Amino acid sequence: xxxxxxxxxxxxxxxxxxxxxxxxxxxxxxxxxxxxxxxxxxxxxxxxxxxxxxxxxxxxxxxxxxxxxxxxxxxxxxxxxxxxxxxxxxxxxxxxxxxxxxxxxxxxxxxxxxxxxxxxxxxxxxxxxxxxxxxxxxxxxxxxxxxxxxxxxxxxxxxxxxxxxxxxxxxxxxxxxxxxxxxxxxxxxxxxxxxxxxxxxxxxxxxxxxxxxxxxxxxxxxxxxxxxxxxxxxxxxxxxxxxxxxxxxxxxxxxxxxxxxxxxxxxxxxxxxxxxxxxxxxxxxxxxxxxxxxxxxxxxxxxxxxxxxxxxxxxxxxxxxxxxxxxxxxxxxxxxxxxxxxxxxxxxxxxxxxxxxxxxx
Ligand code: AMP
Ligand code: MG
Numbered sequence: 481x482x483x484x485x486x487x488x489x490x491x492x493x494x495x496x497x498x499x500x501x502x503x504x505x506x507x508x509x510x511x512x513x514x515x516x517x518x519x520x521x522x523x524x525x526x527x528x529x530x531x532x533x534x535x536x537x538x539x540x541x542x543x544x545x546x547x548x549x550x551x552x553x554x555x556x557x558x559x560x561x562x563x564x565x566x567x568x569x570x571x572x573x574x575x576x577x578x579x580x581x582x583x584x585x586x587x588x589x590x591x592x593x594x595x596x597x598x599x600x601x602x603x604x605x606x607x608x609x610x611x612x613x614x615x616x617x618x619x620x621x622x623x624x625x626x627x628x629x630x631x632x633x634x635x636x637x638x639x640x641x642x643x644x645x646x647x648x649x650x651x652x653x654x655x656x657x658x659x660x661x662x663x664x665x666x667x668x669x670x671x672x673x674x675x676x677x678x679x680x681x682x683x684x685x686x687x688x689x690x691x692x693x694x695x696x697x698x699x700x701x702x703x704x705x706x707x708x709x710x711x712x713x714x715x716x717x718x719x720x721x722x723x724x725x726x727x728x729x730x731x732x733x734x735x736x737x738x739x740x741x742x743x744x745x746x747x748x749x750x751x752x753x754x755x756x757x758x759x760x761x762x763x764x765x766x767x768x769x770x771x772x773x774x775x776x777x778x779x780x781x782x783x784x785x786x787x788x789x790x791x792x793x794x795x796x797x798x799x800x801x802x803x804x805x806x807x808x809x810x811x812x813x814x815x816x817x818x819x820x821x822x823x824x825x826x827x828x829x830x831x832x833x834x835x836x837x838x839x840x841x
Contacts (some may be wrong), residue, residue, distance in 0.1 A: 507683075508532050514543045515649055517673030523660055524667040524683045531663035535656040535670070542655065545571050546648045548594060549603060554634075559594065559641040564633045572632045574644060574651055574756070581647075581760045582624040585776070589764035590735040592622045594643035600740065602731045603643075607722035609729065615738040622735065646732075650713055650759020653677035657755070674719065674762075676712040677755055687803065693718075694808050695746035695788055702788060702808040705800055711755030715762035716747035732766050744769050744790050751784040751800050758783070770795060789814075 508528040511520040547553040554571035601607035626640035668679035678688040687706035694702035717730040729740040748765035750758040765773035784800035795814040
């Protein structure tokens with residue numbers, strides 16, 4: 481069996497190492513390992529060093545609340561309880577938000593898949609293909625209808641267990657952006673694994689450029705988008721998977737089957753002002769597949785996306801199209817009669833000036 485994970489390199493600096501350094505007189509950089517991923521932050525302005533210290537402390541605090549493997553976290557306590565748990569207002573709110581998104585995505589985003597993803601080995605490292613009887617039994621414990629939130633009380637039934645792994649980093653990025661803004665920082669770029677959060681624009685006033693990995697060759701980029709003040713969140717079947725008997729099994733679980741999703745999307749990048757929603761939707765779109773994701777995007781025009789399909793097409797929503805650059809020419813942009821009108825396509829810009837690559841370790 482072979483296991484591949486975006487976290488392999490990150491383990492080298494496990495233990496929440498924090499390195500602060502000054503890049504220019506008014507720029508600070510820091511990095512840490514948290515929420516099972518390697519995070520790097522860059523902020524400009526005179527308060528940037530203090531603001532990034534606060535961001536680091538806040539992310540570590542949120543990790544203590546949301547960690548699914550820590551029995552003392554809010555999520556750990558919910559998962560070992562057989563009934564109501566009194567949790568922090570953040571945990572209660574994020575679970576409530578997750579339940580709403582579950583409805584909005586017709587069940588594709590589902591925080592209750594922990595019992596099955598644990599059985600597949602995605603949280604323990606004991607990767608294997610369970611037999612169908614085991615999956616069917618564990619599926620009885622899943623379903624967002626088994627979780628209720630009332631103020632700070634979260635109640636689970638039928639052995640349901642929650643896992644905020646598909647939404648927590650987006651939430652953390654959003655909170656981090658708020659902290660930076662409260663500290664007067666108007667220009668920053670945060671990378672929380674595959675989650676990029678842009679604060680304002682670059683110090684020179686131009687947009688941040690965020691690269692989107694080529695899912696078939698993750699050392700290079702397939703495309704890039706330029707954004708100001710938005711989250712750019714990518715989920716991909718390549719991020720974490722294992723192989724058994726020639727089949728690849730990824731870490732995103734199909735709530736209908738309890739098995740790693742077999743998607744026609746290799747990656748889904750969601751771009752918008754609400755980083756929490758972007759994170760949840762990027763995971764949901766992988767489950768929904770290209771057509772259902774496209775239907776969602778047709779209705780929710782405030783959300784933009786770049787979807788890369790298994791047959792080498794890239795779907796780009798109209799709202800981001802002017803800020804999109806194709807880099808890897810083996811992909812073709814999906815002609816979409818309603819969202820992308822003919823003649824609106826730009827030529828690929830091979831000299832695109834990258835500020836950050838959407839690298840996931
Ligand atoms: P992401 O990397 O944001 O796509 O999130 C993937 C993580 O979300 C997984 O590692 C699981 O912790 C969790 N997850 C897996 N499948 C789902 C799903 N269908 N809905 C919500 N969360 C999921
Ligand atoms: Mg996600």
